[in-house]
Amino acid sequence: MSINRSRLRRHLEELAEIGKIGDTGVCRLAHSKEDRQAVDVVKGWMEEAGLSAKIDGFGNLIGRMEGENHELPILMLGSHIDSQPYGGRFDGTAGALGAIEVIHTMKDNGIKPKRTIEVICFSDEEGSRFNKGVFGVRALVGMLEEGELEREDKSGVSRREALKEFGVETDLKESPVYQKGDIEAFLELHIEQGPVLESKNKPVGIVSGISGPIWLTVTLEGFAGHAGSVPMNLRKDAMVGASEIISKFDRMVKEKGKDTTVGTVGSVQVFPNSRNIIPEKVEFTIDLRDIDLEHRTKLEQELYTIIEDTSTANELSYSIREDTKSNPRYCADWIKEIMAEEDEKLDLDSPVLMSGPFHDALFMSYISDYGMIFVRCEKGISHNPLEFAEMDDIEKGVNLLYKTALRIAEKTG
Incomplete structure (x- = not known):
């Protein structure tokens, strides 16, 4: 049969x-x-x-x-x-x-x-x-x-x-x-x-x-300016902030995650998205998953700290939208x-x-x-x-x- x-x-x-x-x-x-x-x-x-x-x-x-x-x-x-x-x-x-x-x-x-x-x-x-x-x-x-x-x-x-x-x-x-x-x-x-x-x-x-997924959309906002004339120490570059957060998030998951932990940034949107304009706004997605809910929660809280500290250091404002959160x-x-x-x-x-x-x-x-x-x-x-x-x-x-x-x-x- x-x-x-x-x-x-x-x-x-x-x-x-x-x-x-x-x-x-x-x-x-x-x-x-x-x-x-x-x-x-x-x-x-x-x-x-x-x-x-x-x-x-x-x-x-x-x-x-x-x-x-x-x-x-x-x-x-x-x-x-x-x-x-x-x-x-x-x-x-x-x-x-x-x-x-x-x-x-x-x-x-x-x-x-x-x-x-x-x-x-x-x-x-x-x-x-x-x-x-x-x-x-x-x-x-x-x-x-x-x-x-x-x-x-x-x-x-x-x-x-x-x-x-x-x-x-x-x-x-x-x-x-x-x-x-x-x-x-x-x-x-x-x-x-x-x-x-x-x-x-x-x-x-x-x-x-x-595994329970958390899906977040993070938006960072700085100030647009001419790429050729604004000194590096005076910039509020949303792309730099996003890059730092994404890198720190990846490192956090690799170093502090378990075998069951995965983290992904799968989509990035840039405004105004021009070669010679300092990015004013960057929106990106975060996908964090783990079968261990307690461990996932700890990583989630650390991620929020990373976003806040990095935004402050780069003089950026930020918002976080929770799209999905499943246990x-x-x-x-x-x-x-x-x-x-x-x-x-x-x-x-x-x-x-x-x-x-x-x-x-x-x-x-x-x-x-x-x-x-x-x-x-x-x-x-x-x-x-x-x-x-x-x-x-x-x-x-x-x-x-x-x-x-x-x-x-x-x-x-």
Whole structure:
């Protein structure tokens, strides 16, 4: 009773043709025509697997297999199928299509689960279009923020307008859809997006938890002047201050962080952005993550001190906007135990590792126990057309997902 490798491979390859860029890349931005085309195709595959499928008012694709006992909380599987603008073909899709393959395999073997199972392709996990991701899952669990539908993409299209063009009328009053107690467990398979499994020469990993990210936007303001005439000791150069903060932040994370700590400055905007004008304003992002909340908090406080001291020394004003702040969320021990038992039967010898990136599972964890399975990806590359996972590894991971789902589907206590 293993999954159908050729069917899963065919689905992965066919979905990769929608929004294809280059030989191996994918661009399926949230709520775009490519996203809708992909959702319609995957909806058909859900129905072939025996699921009743619908697209909800937030753009989530939800498939449902009724269980024998409707009194039992449901089992939920899933991931996402939207992509980064310069993305790969496995991020999200391996888990979403793998979940559908789990149901297809149950159907092939005539299995009627005791509890109802839902498979979800969450809407806009990536967040690259509206600069605020995991939209669909946050809608389902009641974690949307004020003004979500008014956020605009680079073309000035609001999320509300994009969803309408996508084909749904969104009513935020319908959130949340699920409450605590509705879901027994949420399971998500995902490519690792990191190099740990490859370094251990293991195809599959069992996730222990997801690091909590802090996303900040820091703005420094000085005074613009002619690059050729203002003496160095009289300048209020916002770029110099930003450079010092970024360098000190990097050094702090490397010297004081743990193995689980990562810090990144991924975006910098300069005004007026001219070769011969002293920069007056610099805005940059900070991403700080750690599975250890106490340690992350200490580093966060030190970062604020760095920003304040550096700004003062360079005679700059500053502001800090908190864009995201999520606590680390740990996978349920009982789910990890089931995974470990099934992993041993499959002779995978999968290591336990944490997730640095956050996933839809992070937000499901606020209303449900959750578990995650990672699949090795080549050189840890992701969010890039070079992203690649071997079909052998995906098959092993989805088989572990299948065996785990079967155990939980039959669980009555």
